[in-house]
Amino acid sequence: MAFRTARNLAYFSNYIRNYSTNGPLVNVTVNEKSGFATATLQRPSVNSLNLELLTEISHTLQQLEKNKCRGLILTSASNKVFSAGLDLFELHKPNADKIKQMWSTLQEVWIKLYGSSYPTVAVVNGHAPAGGCMLALSCEYRVMLNNFIIGLNEAQIGFSAPMWLIDGMRNTIGSRQAEFALTAGTLFKTEEALKIGLVDEVAQSKEEAIEKAEKFLNKFAKIPPHARSMTKAALRGANIQALVRNKDEEVRSYVDFVTDSQFQDSLGEFIELNLKQKLSK
Numbered sequence: 001m002a003f004r005t006a007r008n009l010a011y012f013s014n015y016i017r018n019y020s021t022n023g024p025l026v027n028v029t030v031n032e033k034s035g036f037a038t039a040t041l042q043r044p045s046v047n048s049l050n051l052e053l054l055t056e057i058s059h060t061l062q063q064l065e066k067n068k069c070r071g072l073i074l075t076s077a078s079n080k081v082f083s084a085g086l087d088l089f090e091l092h093k094p095n096a097d098k099i100k101q102m103w104s105t106l107q108e109v110w111i112k113l114y115g116s117s118y119p120t121v122a123v124v125n126g127h128a129p130a131g132g133c134m135l136a137l138s139c140e141y142r143v144m145l146n147n148f149i150i151g152l153n154e155a156q157i158g159f160s161a162p163m164w165l166i167d168g169m170r171n172t173i174g175s176r177q178a179e180f181a182l183t184a185g186t187l188f189k190t191e192e193a194l195k196i197g198l199v200d201e202v203a204q205s206k207e208e209a210i211e212k213a214e215k216f217l218n219k220f221a222k223i224p225p226h227a228r229s230m231t232k233a234a235l236r237g238a239n240i241q242a243l244v245r246n247k248d249e250e251v252r253s254y255v256d257f258v259t260d261s262q263f264q265d266s267l268g269e270f271i272e273l274n275l276k277q278k279l280s281k
């Protein structure tokens with residue numbers, strides 16, 4: 001078992017340090033005492049999810065799994081935005097091959113994070129719309145700072161969240177609340193998100209949020225890791241298997257959908273209305 005000896009721990013920490021130097025978009029550090037890893041998203045300025053960031057998140061999760069990570073805290077280097085979701089500029093007039101890879105990597109990220117054997121917490125220290133909310137939802141616990149927004153606003157942009165993400169939302173806030181939230185594409189303020197159970201705790205500062213996250217991870221200190229991960233797999237496995245079975249078909253329909261002129265028009269309007277940076281005509 002990794003981390004049983006100081007030597008193993010030192011090896012893993014060095015490994016992660018080496019790895020993090022190769023990954024400029026995700027910084028990974030390991031607390032040598034607790035063995036918990038913190039993965040900090042740091043793609044300027046809003047951690048919008050393009051292929052490069054998604055690929056790095058996916059590799060990070062793979063390495064953490066391989067090294068039998070004891071717990072993960074996922075957070076953002078920005079003090080305003082956890083993640084702004086998919087990079088909307090990369091979805092506009094896209095190259096079909098790149099979009100295909102992007103969607104497939106997004107699915108991989110979900111499968112690895114939602115299905116990780118180790119416990120996971122999102123420290124949501126900024127806004128988390130759409131894909132940002134997806135990252136938070138795929139963790140087991142969410143601690144959010146005040147005065148930000150979180151939710152799946154896909155309906156507002158002109159599409160439906162995929163089935164696996166709807167499952168994640170339902171499993172977290174229940175079917176009734178999920179139907180209200182998803183059909184309206186609601187973005188919740190921190191306090192509202194707490195009320196419906198979309199986040200578990202609110203913190204006033206990032207330090208406090210990290211403390212709460214570590215407290216959650218420490219709850220598993222005396223639980224045999226294999227029993228914990230088997231139970232998690234039993235609870236989440238069916239949703240993950242459903243995506244695995246439908247992965248390629250979903251990528252095809254997503255590429256068709258995103259490259260269609262009707263979607264491109266509504267995306268263009270959304271960007272012009274909602275984002276400061278505009279499209280070059």
Ligand SMILES: CCCCC/C=C\C/C=C\C=C\CC(=O)SCCNC(=O)CCNC(=O)[C@H](O)C(C)(C)COP(=O)(O)OP(=O)(O)OC[C@H]1O[C@@H](n2cnc3c(N)ncnc32)[C@H](O)[C@@H]1OP(=O)(O)O
Pocket residue numbers: 045046048080081083084085086087088089127129130131132134153154157159160161162165250253254257274275276277
């Ligand atoms: C088969 C069909 C399947 C369909 C598939 C459906 C779903 C699948 C699962 C997940 C999919 C998710 C979809 C998405 O994630 S779509 C992305 C949705 N994101 C948003 O709606 C967020 C838009 N942004 C904002 O609301 C605000 O920017 C935000 C609240 C995040 C921050 O506000 P703030 O005022 O602090 O900052 P701004 O000045 O607005 O922005 C700063 C800077 O960042 C740029 N930017 C913001 N968001 C994005 C983005 N998503 N992509 C790219 N760039 C973004 C913004 O333009 C500013 O740029 P600049 O002016 O500094 O250059």
